[in-house]
Amino acid sequence: MQAIVTAHKKVIIDKWYQAVLVSYPPETVRFLRGEGDQFANPVGTTIYRSLQGLVEEILGDSKGDKEKITTCLDAIIRIRAIQDFTPSAALAFILQLKPVVRGELAAAIQEKDLSLAELDRRIDDLALMAFDIYMQCREQLYAIRVKEIKARTSRLLQRANLSLQPDCFSDSETDRRQEPAQLTPRPLTQPGIAGT
Amino acid sequence: MALPKPEELVPKSYQPPPTDWMDIPVKFRRGTYLYGARAKNLEAVGLPNPREWSPEDEDWKLPANWQEIILEGLRERLGRFRSLQIFMDCCVRCGACADKCHFFIGTGDPKNMPVLRAELLRSVYRREFTTAGKLMGKLFGARELTVDVLKEWYYYFFQCTECRRCSVFCPFGIDMAEITMIGRELLNLVGCNIDWIAAPVANCYRTGNHVGIEPHAFKDMVDFCVDEIENITGIRIEPSYNRKGAEILFIAPSGDVFADPGIYTLMGYMMLFHEIGLDYTFSTYASEGGNFGLFTSHEMMKRLNAKMYAEAKRLGVKWILGGECGHMWRVINQYMDTMNGPADFLEEPVSPLTGTRFTNASSTKMVHIVEFTADLIRNNKIKLDPGRNDHLKVTFHDSCNPARAMGLLEEPRYIIKNTCRHFYEMPENTIREQTFCCGSGAGLNSDEYMEMRLRGGLPRANAVKYVHDKYGVNMLACICAIDRVVFPALMDYWVPGVGVTGVHELLGNALVMRGESLRETDLRGEPLPVNDGEAKEDA
Ligand code: SF4
Ligand code: SF4
Numbered sequence: 001m002q003a004i005v006t007a008h009k010k011v012i013i014d015k016w017y018q019a020v021l022v023s024y025p026p027e028t029v030r031f032l033r034g035e036g037d038q039f040a041n042p043v044g045t046t047i048y049r050s051l052q053g054l055v056e057e058i059l060g061d062s063k064g065d066k067e068k069i070t071t072c073l074d075a076i077i078r079i080r081a082i083q084d085f086t087p088s089a090a091l092a093f094i095l096q097l098k099p100v101v102r103g104e105l106a107a108a109i110q111e112k113d114l115s116l117a118e119l120d121r122r123i124d125d126l127a128l129m130a131f132d133i134y135m136q137c138r139e140q141l142y143a144i145r146v147k148e149i150k151a152r153t154s155r156l157l158q159r160a161n162l163s164l165q166p167d168c169f170s171d172s173e174t175d176r177r178q179e180p181a182q183l184t185p186r187p188l189t190q191p192g193i194a195g196t
Numbered sequence: 197m198a199l200p201k202p203e204e205l206v207p208k209s210y211q212p213p214p215t216d217w218m219d220i221p222v223k224f225r226r227g228t229y230l231y232g233a234r235a236k237n238l239e240a241v242g243l244p245n246p247r248e249w250s251p252e253d254e255d256w257k258l259p260a261n262w263q264e265i266i267l268e269g270l271r272e273r274l275g276r277f278r279s280l281q282i283f284m285d286c287c288v289r290c291g292a293c294a295d296k297c298h299f300f301i302g303t304g305d306p307k308n309m310p311v312l313r314a315e316l317l318r319s320v321y322r323r324e325f326t327t328a329g330k331l332m333g334k335l336f337g338a339r340e341l342t343v344d345v346l347k348e349w350y351y352y353f354f355q356c357t358e359c360r361r362c363s364v365f366c367p368f369g370i371d372m373a374e375i376t377m378i379g380r381e382l383l384n385l386v387g388c389n390i391d392w393i394a395a396p397v398a399n400c401y402r403t404g405n406h407v408g409i410e411p412h413a414f415k416d417m418v419d420f421c422v423d424e425i426e427n428i429t430g431i432r433i434e435p436s437y438n439r440k441g442a443e444i445l446f447i448a449p450s451g452d453v454f455a456d457p458g459i460y461t462l463m464g465y466m467m468l469f470h471e472i473g474l475d476y477t478f479s480t481y482a483s484e485g486g487n488f489g490l491f492t493s494h495e496m497m498k499r500l501n502a503k504m505y506a507e508a509k510r511l512g513v514k515w516i517l518g519g520e521c522g523h524m525w526r527v528i529n530q531y532m533d534t535m536n537g538p539a540d541f542l543e544e545p546v547s548p549l550t551g552t553r554f555t556n557a558s559s560t561k562m563v564h565i566v567e568f569t570a571d572l573i574r575n576n577k578i579k580l581d582p583g584r585n586d587h588l589k590v591t592f593h594d595s596c597n598p599a600r601a602m603g604l605l606e607e608p609r610y611i612i613k614n615t616c617r618h619f620y621e622m623p624e625n626t627i628r629e630q631t632f633c634c635g636s637g638a639g640l641n642s643d644e645y646m647e648m649r650l651r652g653g654l655p656r657a658n659a660v661k662y663v664h665d666k667y668g669v670n671m672l673a674c675i676c677a678i679d680r681v682v683f684p685a686l687m688d689y690w691v692p693g694v695g696v697t698g699v700h701e702l703l704g705n706a707l708v709m710r711g712e713s714l715r716e717t718d719l720r721g722e723p724l725p726v727n728d729g730e731a732k733e734d735a
Contacts, residue, residue: 028304039623039658040295040625041295043301078690084304144646144689153454
């Protein structure tokens with residue numbers, strides 16, 4: 001098994017990458033695939049490098065290094081979690097590895113009567129890990145938003161002995177229309193300032 | 197029901213679209229658009245069509261003749277700005293700019309390619325102002341101005357940070373920022389601004405700063421820094437406010453006065469001024485260097501900017517010194533003199549310490565603080581102990597405007613290298629003229645836009661991550677108040693473990709002040725890495 005996989009590794013990575021790219025518009029795909037500079041094209045190069053890392057880890061003989069797998073998954077998901085994807089579309093790439101491997105190893109599988117059960121299980125594990133990472137990224141997105149609001153006027157608030165109440169962070173536009181919670185210092189700071 | 201296969205989960209819209217870009221309507225999804233301007237903020241400065249509305253609404257409550265208003269506005273601007281006419285006509289679609297925009301790189305949305313962003317406006321221009329466009333329509337890349345087109349303008353002109361990175365690569369020097377500025381002006385004619393710009397503009401008009409802080413509160417904040425500085429250095433600084441006859445008027449971006457971590461940069465400025473005995477004053481009216489008028493219209497920019505000269509005149513200062521800000525300097529360097537100058541009542545700036553004449557500012561009479569400070573260091577006018585910043589491994593982000601609109605590339609680096617011993621540059625194609633934007637400039641730094649900002653900031657963060665991984669960089673220095681406000685979030689998400697600082701915070705830490713007590717902490721109250729013995733002996 002190992003020898004076969006090694007022989008096909010490069011093709012598997014390329015095809016997997018291709019499958020992931022389909023989730024972007026064609027003009028973008030040309031760029032993501034064509035630009036090799038990691039600073040000019042952070043999305044394409046990060047995804048490619050991470051897929052490569054994942055293939056190394058899970059198609060190898062050993063069980064794979066969990067830390068390395070997490071790093072690779074995180075790098076891709078961190079990007080896709082904030083791009084314009086639904087959660088399923090953001091994570092579909094993991095399961096796309098299955099048809100890629102099957103397609104690429106079809107002949108060998110038949111010839112040598114290979115079982116892909118172990119590989120499938122590893123890919124399923126990846127998918128589960130991916131959920132956690134995706135959620136962490138989304139939760140972090142909301143957390144840093146709150147943190148930023150606080151930092152923006154932190155000094156005023158500190159000076160005024162005020163702290164922001166959680167309902168100041170409402171994201172509902174309806175709420176906003178009634179009670180502005182953004183860069184409108186009067187309701188937040190004025191009373192306190194006057195009192196200092 | 198059969199479960200979908202993974203490849204079927206990928207939305208169709210992301211597979212090769214069967215339609216032309218022109219036919220894909222914009223979707224307003226939370227996190228990826230900015231709230232519409234509230235009525236009271238438009239009313240405050242007399243902008244048209246004040247109303248409560250949301251970009252998500254089907255009906256944007258536009259005036260009945262909105263198309264006429266916009267087309268007339270475009271006609272007028274084509275006559276007024278020769279550059280606009282040229283930009284509309286001379287793009288050869290070579291594509292050199294296409295992949296240079298951080299929003300395209302981060303979102304993967306082709307309409308963020310600068311060439312397509314310009315097409316949003318150009319397509320309407322062709323249809324209305326060129327014969328071929330009138331006759332051939334779509335075949336000539338021309339299209340009618342519909343509500344959907346207007347919505348697209350709103351979405352994408354407020355998804356451009358006017359950073360001008362793309363224009364560095366355009367063989368014709370087409371300046372996308374100027375096209376975006378015109379696009380936003382046109383949107384403003386029918387009341388379609390974003391609130392994050394409209395509110396600061398209204399505030400600034402009323403109180404002189406974006407946050408809407410009144411004079412006593414402004415003074416209170418600066419005094420707060422005075423206390424902090426005393427706690428750290430044992431030295432009591434006495435800044436003055438609205439003092440007539442001061443030699444220099446100092447204007448900082450308000451982010452340095454009210455926000456973290458900008459406040460430490462303000463402390464750095466004040467420590468420096470105290471140490472060199474500068475005869476300066478704050479103004480509680482010109483209490484904002486930033487100018488969100490730049491993101492609204494040329495008229496609004498002029499109106500808000502006028503207070504600087506008005507205050508300088510009222511106080512009778514000789515010249516103006518400005519803090520670390522980004523777009524503020526674009527306004528000062530490129531527009532102020534034409535809009536509100538000439539400021540004949542001021543003198544050509546001369547450093548009172550070194551005698552250096554800032555001839556580059558002989559017309560605007562306003563000097564950037566990093567030029568001023570770099571000159572002090574070069575002339576050995578201040579004593580620095582970079583060892584106090586030894587716990588920092590610093591990299592420098594060239595803020596778009598100082599870098600590309602002013603060419604201020606060496607001075608901040610010179611200060612950093614004199615105040616820190618560990619400085620690492622990010623890769624070449626991400627700094628200096630080619631610097632990647634923070635992704636939140638030009639008024640897009642609102643919290644509701646965080647998701648989009650993280651996309652736009654990805655290329656910059658990616659380069660920071662590189663030096664973080666390679667050299668252990670843990671501090672990102674910049675000379676822009678918006679950077680200081682937005683980078684902490686960006687770093688938290690993309691490169692945890694990297695803090696954000698202004699250059700003058702680094703300076704404040706390293707500055708050896710006469711009569712200071714042994715410093716135990718840095719300006720943030722964090723314990724200092726090494727004992728500051730040497731500095732003490734000298735002091
Ligand atoms: S000015 Fe900056 S944000 Fe705007 S299109 Fe050009 S690169 Fe993108
Ligand atoms: S680089 Fe200039 S000429 Fe080429 S497509 Fe972009 S805007 Fe047009």
